[in-house]
Amino acid sequence: MNKPIILVTNDDGINAPGLRHLINIMRTIGKVVVVAPQSTMSGTAHSITVRSPLRVEEIVKEKDYEEYSCNGTPVDCVKLGEQIVLRHKPDLLVSGINHGSNASINVIYSGTMAAVLEACIDGIPSIGFSLLDYSSKADFRYCDEYVKIIAENVIKNGLPSGVCLNVNIPTVNGAEIKGIKVCRQAKSKWVEEFDERKDPRQKDYYWLTGRFERLENGKDTDEWALENNYVSVVPVHFDFTAHYAIEDINKWKLNA
Amino acid sequence: MNKPIILVTNDDGINAPGLRHLINIMRTIGKVVVVAPQSTMSGTAHSITVRSPLRVEEIVKEKDYEEYSCNGTPVDCVKLGEQIVLRHKPDLLVSGINHGSNASINVIYSGTMAAVLEACIDGIPSIGFSLLDYSSKADFRYCDEYVKIIAENVIKNGLPSGVCLNVNIPTVNGAEIKGIKVCRQAKSKWVEEFDERKDPRQKDYYWLTGRFERLENGKDTDEWALENNYVSVVPVHFDFTAHYAIEDINKWKLNA
Numbered sequence: 001m002n003k004p005i006i007l008v009t010n011d012d013g014i015n016a017p018g019l020r021h022l023i024n025i026m027r028t029i030g031k032v033v034v035v036a037p038q039s040t041m042s043g044t045a046h047s048i049t050v051r052s053p054l055r056v057e058e059i060v061k062e063k064d065y066e067e068y069s070c071n072g073t074p075v076d077c078v079k080l081g082e083q084i085v086l087r088h089k090p091d092l093l094v095s096g097i098n099h100g101s102n103a104s105i106n107v108i109y110s111g112t113m114a115a116v117l118e119a120c121i122d123g124i125p126s127i128g129f130s131l132l133d134y135s136s137k138a139d140f141r142y143c144d145e146y147v148k149i150i151a152e153n154v155i156k157n158g159l160p161s162g163v164c165l166n167v168n169i170p171t172v173n174g175a176e177i178k179g180i181k182v183c184r185q186a187k188s189k190w191v192e193e194f195d196e197r198k199d200p201r202q203k204d205y206y207w208l209t210g211r212f213e214r215l216e217n218g219k220d221t222d223e224w225a226l227e228n229n230y231v232s233v234v235p236v237h238f239d240f241t242a243h244y245a246i247e248d249i250n251k252w253k254l255n256a
Numbered sequence: 257m258n259k260p261i262i263l264v265t266n267d268d269g270i271n272a273p274g275l276r277h278l279i280n281i282m283r284t285i286g287k288v289v290v291v292a293p294q295s296t297m298s299g300t301a302h303s304i305t306v307r308s309p310l311r312v313e314e315i316v317k318e319k320d321y322e323e324y325s326c327n328g329t330p331v332d333c334v335k336l337g338e339q340i341v342l343r344h345k346p347d348l349l350v351s352g353i354n355h356g357s358n359a360s361i362n363v364i365y366s367g368t369m370a371a372v373l374e375a376c377i378d379g380i381p382s383i384g385f386s387l388l389d390y391s392s393k394a395d396f397r398y399c400d401e402y403v404k405i406i407a408e409n410v411i412k413n414g415l416p417s418g419v420c421l422n423v424n425i426p427t428v429n430g431a432e433i434k435g436i437k438v439c440r441q442a443k444s445k446w447v448e449e450f451d452e453r454k455d456p457r458q459k460d461y462y463w464l465t466g467r468f469e470r471l472e473n474g475k476d477t478d479e480w481a482l483e484n485n486y487v488s489v490v491p492v493h494f495d496f497t498a499h500y501a502i503e504d505i506n507k508w509k510l511n512a
Binding site: 040042043044045046047048049050051053054055056076079080082083084105107108109114117121122149150153157159160162163165166179180182183184185187189192193194196197203204205206207208233234235236237238239240241242243244245246248249250252254255 | 415436
């Protein structure tokens with residue numbers, strides 16, 4: 001069998017240590033093409049660039065390894081990677097390793113997971129990896145084994161149609177990771193705490209900050225798994241329909 | 257009963273005709289507070305502004321009506337509206353009326369619907385409205401009846417916990433709207449068609465364009481409803497877990 005072609009991206013930007021680490025792992029599995037944002041794009045979610053032109057810069061082009069930066073978002077990187085760089089679909093897309101959690105509600109704000117969902121919409125098996133350590137000096141080494149097992153399983157088994165994976169890895173601080181748990185997204189939210197300041201002209205401005213609030217402790221959730229030193233794997237899809245609510249809302253007799 | 261407090265936002269910006277129209281309808285129902293982006297923010301999805309400061313500018317402050325613009329995204333507008341402008345939760349959040357469809361896969365790219373989901377995460381009943389006409393001269397008048405019926409029903413009945421509504425209104429071109437249908441999100445995708453150009457220095461650049469592709473014709477979908485001159489109402493949630501896939505992936509024996 002030919003080596004699988006793996007498209008790699010992230011939202012922390014082309015120079016992020018987490019991306020470099022993911023590239024090295026993927027190069028042991030297949031032919032790697034990196035298309036990643038020039039600079040940090042965290043919190044960009046599923047945004048796309050429609051009001052300004054996109055550019056792609058070649059950084060490395062060798063046999064079995066290519067690397068490009070792009071002035072767009074993670075979702076733009078996936079679109080450009082497929083249509084302009086590869087000119088065909090890769091066998092796998094991986095995104096990350098993100099510096100910080102994309103578990104529970106973080107999935108909705110995440111550029112890392114947006115890239116994964118975009119590839120999934122296009123029918124490409126795709127996985128997002130995140131380490132629960134925001135530091136630029138985070139130790140990604142102990143992620144290797146788990147990233148590799150999960151990527152190889154996705155290549156071997158495929159994924160159900162319309163499903164991608166959100167993988168989060170706990171910071172264990174010397175303890176051992178207990179294994180991998182397939183979970184559901186925990187209920188949680190960010191409580192905004194704006195940092196209110198005045199500029200030198202005495203005009204108000206605000207920095208967005210927040211406090212993470214867990215809203216449940218279900219043992220089948222990603223938050224529980226991570227707190228208990230498991231790698232969490234949540235199968236994610238892009239059907240946002242709350243199917244169970246259709247019947248309820250139909251009772252309103254909107255057409256009376 | 258006191259007038260409900262309604263927070264209004266959009267992603268086309270504070271001056272968009274669709275927003276003006278929605279404000280006028282909401283003023284017949286309650287006390288209205290508008291917090292909308294200074295300029296167009298379509299395609300920003302669920303992005304948040306974390307790397308630059310946010311500002312809020314007061315435009316109108318009357319009894320029962322206030323209007324503010326903000327330099328952030330639609331999601332920032334919801335957070336600032338709650339925490340800085342109102343300093344409490346509104347009774348309802350509405351977003352739109354968007355110039356163009358947010359049906360089917362468009363929900364994932366939509367700033368309009370991101371604002372709605374953000375309010376939903378915070379437990380606020382919330383609705384996004386979109387008209388299937390991208391023109392700045394779109395005729396929003398015939399939306400009034402449906403926007404009002406749906407908003408009043410949400411105020412009266414509430415919404416199931418963690419559920420918000422994605423409402424799309426067809427362009428009927430003189431024909432009659434047949435009624436309102438509660439639907440699921442249709443399977444569809446955008447097929448990228450980058451417009452490849454050279455700048456005056458002969459360097460490549462790309463404009464993101466695309467072609468919408470419907471992947472099914474189920475009669476219980478929003479796309480079917482809209483094509484058949486119904487207003488579509490999709491209950492949407494922020495649990496992205498593909499629950500049905502958990503069992504499948506557990507068969508992989510990732511911990512072998």
